Amino acid sequence: MNTSRLVHFLFQGNLVKRIAIGLILGLLVALVNPSIQQTLDFNLASNVGVLGQVFVKALRAVAPILIFFLVMAALANKKVGSKSNMKEIIVLYLLGTFLAAAIAVIVSMLFPSEVALAVKEDASAAPQSVGEVLLALVLNVVDNPLNAIFKANFIGVLAWSIGLGLALRHASENTKQTVADFAEAISAIVRLIISFAPLGVFGLVAETLSDKGLSALGGYAQLLVVLIGTMLFTAFVINPLLVYWKIRRNPYPLVWTCVRESGVTAFFTRSSAANIPVNIALAKRLNLDEETYSVAIPLGATINMAGAAITITVLTLAAVNTLGMEVPFISAVLLSVVASLCACGASGVAGGSLLLIPLACSLFGISDDVAAQMIGVGFIIGILQDSTETALNSSTDVLFTAAVCMEEERKNNA
Known part of the structure; x- marks a missing residue:
């Protein structure tokens, strides 16, 4: 009985708690590894690090096919003929996501973060000019679709x-x-892989901290501060400005209502899809148009991904900084656009945005091996990062829907 309970907790229990335990155990292994190695001549951290390597390898394998089917299914099944004000809501969704990515670029340049990576690359591999960046982008877009999937050319995968x-x-x-159905099947495989995230985090933390030292935690702490700080700035500065643009009055009462009643719930569920009923109930209490919010809120759970755009941008630029690469202005602009597109295709599972980091990293010529390591870093800090990201994404769904409905009401009463 005790064994079955342990197995259930390890593979089916609360993911946040399991990742936290994996992180703590990895830290403990890193701390005791020097003593064990000196006494028994056995590198425990290196051996458990295999778990992290397998986890990263599995993520690398599933990411291209996930992006291919997820984005294709979302566009193929997109409903047409909605109400006219749906266009305004979609504009807000996409504009908010792009601005979040742009703010993340600025913050990452003002407060550059670096993390400990098991493998470093030669910075000379990065594109050295605007022309090289644009040429590589065009060539990747027109790549053979099967070749793009096999070689993890994420730009080509996204284009096809x-x-x-x-x-x-x-x-x-x-x-x-x-x-x-194919998209759902791939998502099920992703959920299975992510269920092993605690073991992967355990191996990654143990091997990385044992090799790089506890000073590596400083990089993670700064990275987390940059991520959450950017998300809070988006939630309480950028989003209110966009809402004011629509309703022409103090936006903060509506912002606080959405954060309190939607964001807090999403923080703990860590799923925009699971928070849809909460948002619909809130929209009903706000007396919004049912025909509008019944379509806009589920759509927002798919394409309104400001938090995901921030995560993709910040972690990509952390990899760039770690590898010592320069970021030209045009590359920063392209990253904002690509991060926005990536975010709109983010998987609905916990940590889904992390799987899209390789796509953004490919803009700078960063290998999928290093990009996959950044996914691992994302899982290490994901206890707070993913919860905050989901809270921003989900609360913004109902916020922007309410803003457009209120604008329509204001125009009708004028």
Whole structure:
């Protein structure tokens, strides 16, 4: 009985608690490893580090196919013929996501973060000019789709998934459902892999801290401060400005209501999809138009991903800084756009945005091996990062929907 309970907790219990335990155990192994190695001539940290390597390898394997089917299914099954004010809500969703990515670029440049990586690359591998960046981008876009998936060319994967998704909007319902079923099947595999995240984090923390020393924690702490600080700035400065643009009055009462009643719940559920009923109930209490919010809120759970855009941008630039690369202005602009597109295709599972980091890293010529290590770093700090990200994403769904509905009401009463 005790054994079955232990197995249930290790693989099916609360993910946040399990990752926290994995992190603590990894830290303990890193602390005792020098003594064990000196006494028994046995490198415990290196051996348990295999768990982290397997976890990272699995993430690298599933990420390209996940992006391909997830984005294609979302576009193929996108409903048409919605109310006219849906366009305004979508504009707010996309604009908010892009601004969040742009703010993340600025903050990351003002407060550059570095993290300990098991493998470093030669900075000379990075594109050295604007022309090289644009040429590499174009060549990656027109890559063969199978080659893009096999070689983890995430820009090519995204381009083909968008193209096929738009084309499949005219396909039969059975075809669309088949694509959606494939996307769900891949998501199920991702959920299985992520269920092993505590073991992966345990191995990554033990090996990294044993090799790099406890000073590596300083990089993680700064990275977490940059991430959460940027998300809070977006929630309480950028979003209120966008809401004021719509309703032309003090936005903070509405902002606080959405954060309190939607954001807090999303913080603990760590799932925008799971928080949809909470947002719909809040929209109903705010007396919003039902025909609008019944479509806008589920759509927002898919494409309104400011928090995910921030995560992708900050972790990508942390990898860039760690490798000693320079970031030209045009590359920063491209990163904001790519991070926004990546965020809109973020998986609905916990930590889904982390799986899209390789796509953004590919802009700078960073290998998928290093990008996968950044995914591991994301899981290490994910206890707070992912909860805050989801709170920002989900509360903004109902916030922007309410702003457009209130604007429509204001115009009707004028």
